[in-house]
Amino acid sequence: MNSSTITLHAPAKTKTQGRLDVLQMISGVLLILFLWAHMLLVSSVIIGPGVMNAIAWFFEETYMAQVGGPLIGLLIFVHFLLAARKMPWKTSESEAFIKHSVMMKHRDTWMWLAQVATALIILVMAFIHMWVVLTDLPITAVKSAARIQHGGWLPFYLVLLPIAESHVGIGFYRIGVKYGVITADNRNWYKRKEYALMGGFIVIGLITLVRFMYLPLYSGM
Amino acid sequence: MSRRLHIEVFRYNPLDPESKPHMQSFYVNEYDSMTLFIALNIIRDQHDPTLQFDFCCRAGICGSCGMVINGRPGLACHTQTKDLPEHIVLHPLPVFKLIGDLSVDTGVWFRDAGTRIEAWVHNDHDSFDPTQEEARMENALANEIFELDRCVECGCCIAACGTARMRTDFLGAASIARVARFYLDPRDERNVENYYEVIGNDQGVFGCMGLLACEDVCPKHIPLQDQLGIMRRMLALHSVKGILPKALIEKLAHKGCCHENHKS
Ligand code: HEM
Ligand code: SF4
Ligand code: SF4
Ligand code: FES
Numbered sequence: 001m002n003s004s005t006i007t008l009h010a011p012a013k014t015k016t017q018g019r020l021d022v023l024q025m026i027s028g029v030l031l032i033l034f035l036w037a038h039m040l041l042v043s044s045v046i047i048g049p050g051v052m053n054a055i056a057w058f059f060e061e062t063y064m065a066q067v068g069g070p071l072i073g074l075l076i077f078v079h080f081l082l083a084a085r086k087m088p089w090k091t092s093e094s095e096a097f098i099k100h101s102v103m104m105k106h107r108d109t110w111m112w113l114a115q116v117a118t119a120l121i122i123l124v125m126a127f128i129h130m131w132v133v134l135t136d137l138p139i140t141a142v143k144s145a146a147r148i149q150h151g152g153w154l155p156f157y158l159v160l161l162p163i164a165e166s167h168v169g170i171g172f173y174r175i176g177v178k179y180g181v182i183t184a185d186n187r188n189w190y191k192r193k194e195y196a197l198m199g200g201f202i203v204i205g206l207i208t209l210v211r212f213m214y215l216p217l218y219s220g221m
Numbered sequence: 222m223s224r225r226l227h228i229e230v231f232r233y234n235p236l237d238p239e240s241k242p243h244m245q246s247f248y249v250n251e252y253d254s255m256t257l258f259i260a261l262n263i264i265r266d267q268h269d270p271t272l273q274f275d276f277c278c279r280a281g282i283c284g285s286c287g288m289v290i291n292g293r294p295g296l297a298c299h300t301q302t303k304d305l306p307e308h309i310v311l312h313p314l315p316v317f318k319l320i321g322d323l324s325v326d327t328g329v330w331f332r333d334a335g336t337r338i339e340a341w342v343h344n345d346h347d348s349f350d351p352t353q354e355e356a357r358m359e360n361a362l363a364n365e366i367f368e369l370d371r372c373v374e375c376g377c378c379i380a381a382c383g384t385a386r387m388r389t390d391f392l393g394a395a396s397i398a399r400v401a402r403f404y405l406d407p408r409d410e411r412n413v414e415n416y417y418e419v420i421g422n423d424q425g426v427f428g429c430m431g432l433l434a435c436e437d438v439c440p441k442h443i444p445l446q447d448q449l450g451i452m453r454r455m456l457a458l459h460s461v462k463g464i465l466p467k468a469l470i471e472k473l474a475h476k477g478c479c480h481e482n483h484k485s
């Protein structure tokens with residue numbers, strides 16, 4: 001009870017806040033799985049542009065890209081709405097949290113701030129990225145490579161890649177903590193694994209970008 | 222080899238209109254097994270009798286000497302100066318009401334939290350018979366309850382919590398672990414639904430963002446991380462009863478650490 005509900009003699013029983021927490025967690029888990037799957041699919045270009053094209057063809061032929069793409073966009077938006085409940089929107093909140101992080105010099109506290117900051121960048125960049133790719137179907141390795149070699153998209157991806165991977169990596173760790181899967185006993189083990197996973201995906205992403213940079217644009221296709 | 226400690230202390234007396242918040246430096250010669258509590262007493266005895274800070278038991282039992290020590294909340298009596306650098310910076314615990322200098326009022330905060338979580342044994346007994354023998358309890362269970370009862374309400378976990386610092390109505394790890402203590406206790410006849418009513422919200426378990434500063438600073442090493450996880454999972458699953466299949470909820474409820482011995 002607080003001053004705004006004090007006049008409600010019997011506060012309503014509701015399960016909403018628990019359900020929203022579960023939904024936030026589920027939206028997070030789905031996005032983690034999506035991001036990892038996405039990374040593995042795109043990085044197939046490292047093996048060869050033909051492999052990537054075949055996968056892209058499959059996803060478009062089955063309409064998974066045309067339907068799934070917007071669905072993922074929707075999922076990101078829903079996740080944003082849910083997670084935004086926790087974000088420090090008020091100046092007083094963000095000031096308090098930043099001051100607190102500086103005072104504590106505590107890695108996990110800083111990581112939450114990193115998650116909030118990366119979130120806002122992803123919110124803008126993910127939708128630009130999705131718009132560009134999904135309004136220019138079919139997806140082919142050569143088109144992607146052209147964007148990176150001549151379209152000026154390289155810096156864009158060099159920013160989005162580490163930011164998205166850190167957001168997801170931190171989120172993965174914190175879902176485990178919040179729901180008691182990561183316990184005091186195995187916390188350090190999970191943290192190390194999480195850093196390794198995060199680093200691993202960033203490296204795969206970078207290799208993929210390098211592959212696009214040097215992919216010949218006018219042969220084969 | 223003894224060091225000369227440079228102790229920088231936050232000074233402010235809210236009752237004195239002339240007083241402005243500022244830092245004041247003191248110099249104290251360190252000696253063997255000196256604690257911050259001793260150093261502060263030396264300062265008060267020899268340098269400035271107006272310095273305000275709290276202590277009582279000087280043994281990590283009363284919980285009154287919590288303060289921010291070089292950025293981290295901790296107990297002054299529990300902190301040896303040899304574990305700190307030569308330059309020590311002391312602030313009062315944030316979140317709580319400042320009484321003056323390093324002294325804060327944790328009592329009002331904890332009483333309010335205790336009322337909100339209804340930190341007492343609930344049952345439907347008509348009356349209490351003081352002549353009756355107390356109900357017996359397994360030793361292992363008694364130990365488990367005691368493990369959580371060791372909290373001295375020093376407030377370090379609250380002051381270390383970014384969520385509590387942003388949101389004044391957040392109950393914090395100590396309160397949630399306190400509910401977990403009642404959840405374990407068979408004499409408390411509240412069910413999951415009842416616990417959900419007190420901490421199943423964004424001021425309670427769902428407000429926690431898993432930053433784990435509470436776990437990392439608690440001077441009594443109360444297993445806060447694990448209790449926060451257990452309670453959140455239990456109450457989150459409770460909120461989706463009837464939506465997710467029963468078998469799945471059962472399975473998730475018993476994964477990892479759990480309070481298995483509690484009737485639910
Ligand atoms: C659209 C922009 C996004 C915003 C504004 C956003 C915001 C946030 C915020 C503020 C949190 C922390 C919530 C908390 O502490 O309780 C969070 C958690 C998380 N985010 Fe995002 N996010 C965005 C996009 C994404 C994307 C694209 C992914 C994955 C591909 C993702 C994955 C996660 C995960 C896994 C968590 C942890 C969930 C949890 O703690 O329950 N987010 N997000
Ligand atoms: S849980 Fe630990 S840090 Fe928090 S009030 Fe209790 S003893 Fe202090
Ligand atoms: S784990 Fe929860 S209670 Fe502990 S410091 Fe973090 S937000 Fe606060
Ligand atoms: S003086 Fe009692 S806990 Fe420090």
